[in-house]
Amino acid sequence: MIVGLFNYWIVILMMMLGFYVVIAANNLIxxxxxxxxxxxxxxxxxISxxxxxxxxxxxxxEGVxxxxxxxxQVLILTAIVVGVATTAxxxxxxVRIKEAYDTIEEDEIYLQDRTL
Amino acid sequence: MLLATAMASIFLRDLFALVMLFGIFSLLTASFFLNLDAPDVAMTEAAIGAGISPILMLGTLALIRNTSAPRVKKTIRATMAPILAVTITGAALIYATLDMPYLSDPLAPAHNHVAPRYIQQSLQEIGIPNAVTSVLASYRGYDTLGEVFVIFTAGIGVLALLGFMYDASGRRYSQFADTASLNNHTILHVISKITIPLILLFALYVQFHGEYSPGGGFQAGVIFAVAFILYAMIYGLEAVYKVVSMRVIRLTMVVGVLLYVGTGVASLILGGNYLDYGALAHDPVHGQHLGIILIELGVALCVASVMLSVFFNFAGRAAVPPDAMEEGDKST
Incomplete structure (x- = not known):
């Protein structure tokens, strides 16, 4: 069982790492x-x-x-390219947030919004 | 390895190192995909994850002139809440995997619905050996059309956010300073002059041989864009604008999407369904060939020009001197 489901567990671990960075990081980048x-x-x-x-x-x-x-594979191939477009x-x-607020730290942006 | 690099990204505070690490992470992912019998996907991930996204992130870092995230003192509640949320979600997901089919089990539901048809029939119906290309361009043409539109929209979004700059008198700001600080690096110049034509040639090979080997419009478009980006990084933006101006790129972006849509309309007019290439020629298999070549060309044009347009917008903004940028922002 451990070998059979190994791929899912790796995926979940990585997914949760990414999820943690998204909700816990203060820096927008x-x-x-x-x-x-x-x-x-x-x-x-x-893919797995x-x-x-x-x-x-x-x-x-022939012969295979x-x-x-x-x-x-098709779904992910297109998803990768769409992913980079949305990342851009x-x-x-x-970049625009930095120009408007002069910071990319979430708490400072929040603070500036509140003092307005 | 993959997990280690992902883990390190949490603790790194230096954003420059973080972006470099992300490039390594993507390259590892690409080799992982190759291991899982997905050469098309591996090629895309290597070109995009290890090529274009780090460049865009570095471009952003250059624009915001800030490469390290300050250490923030957090309350215990602010630290524990995300960890708790992540642990609970992860545990629930792992519990759910107990019902999933095992890795590489041929009896898994995913392999027993449409996949056998794609593998057994596509050689007769479409006539090309690369099943990924035939599914991408023909069986699932609608999906790919949607993806191309998403890429196109994202390209327009970046153009709208970063592309247009006006100077104080309201004219479009278009004077780019020379970004090349690499003028003295002879080795870079010589090597890039040797490699860039090879990259372009490889992109064309990936484009037109994509029906027989791994490759296709998405990969070719990205590789094509990378060649121009490399040139721009070494010789400066001015040099690239002499080859392809922003106007040309905006035009090819639209032409790419229209070529895809137009192929669908053409098959409608010739009596088939939308994107049913069988109607394009007397012999349905010939029609499929023609249709796939046309839409792959459309995809490659659109992807390459969106990638280039995004890069030029980031790099062009960095090239504008800061005082001019402030004036420009006031008048927009």
Whole structure:
């Protein structure tokens, strides 16, 4: 059982690390990196579901019978590119926040908002 | 290894080191994907996670001129609450895994619904060996269209947030200072002149050989963009604008999406369903080939130009002297 479910546990551990960074970090860039770690754990979850023992990459060739499942790979392939596009959007927002508030620490932004 | 780098990211306070660590983390993830029989995904992750995202994060760090997060004194409640939340969620998720199928079990539900059809029929129906490409471009064309639109929208969002700057008289600010502080590095110049053409050639190979080997529009677009970004980093933005100006990039961004949408419309007009490439030629398999080539081209154009546009927006903003930026912000 331990070997069979190993992949899920790694994924969950990594997901929780990312989750912790997102909710506990005060710095906005650290939050974005935490979100990226969270995202990567989901990628690994999908790809590990697609794996079949004894299989190979899903490029059809003569004499090979077992292939990994192509569907999760397609979903994650596009998700990675979408992920970097949304990360870029988040970073652009951070740049604008820095220009407006002159800080990227969450508590200082909160403080400035309250004193307005 | 993967976990160790992820763990370290919690404790690191130096943001520069954190970004570098994130690049290593992504490269490890890519090799992990290769281990799990997913070369297409590994290629994408290596190009994006270890190439483009660290560059964008470094660009952000350069813009905010602040590379370390200050140590914050937190109350016990503020420290314990997140740990508690994370532990409870994690425990619940681990409990849920007890019902999951084991790793690489061929009888798992995920392998017994549509996947066998993709593997057994795609060679007759689509006629290309790379099952990932045929699922991406043909069976799940709608999904990919949606993803391309998300990327396009994110590109426009960054353009709107960082792209337009006006000077005091209201004109669009467009004078970029030379960012190249690397003019004296002869080794970099020589090596980059050798490698950049090879990178471009490799991108074209990944694009047009993607039906037979790992690759396709998404990977090719990213690799293509990386070549230009490398050039911009070494020779300065001015040099790249002589090759591709922002106007051209904005145009290709739209052309890429329109090519994808247009292929769907063309198959509608020719009597098929939307994105049903079989209608594009007399022989359905030929039509599939044509359709896949067209939409992969659209995807590559859109991805490459969005990545370039995002990078130029970040780098262009850094190149503007600070006093000009303040004036520009007042008038916007």
């Amino acid at each position: 650290k939050k974005v990196i935490g979100l990226n770690i969270f995202q990567t754990s989901v990628f690994i979850l999908y 579901i697609g794996k079949i023992s004894g299989g190979t990459a899903p490029i059809l060739t 019978e077992i292939y990994a499942n192509p569907l999760p 959007l988040g970073l652009a927002l951070i």
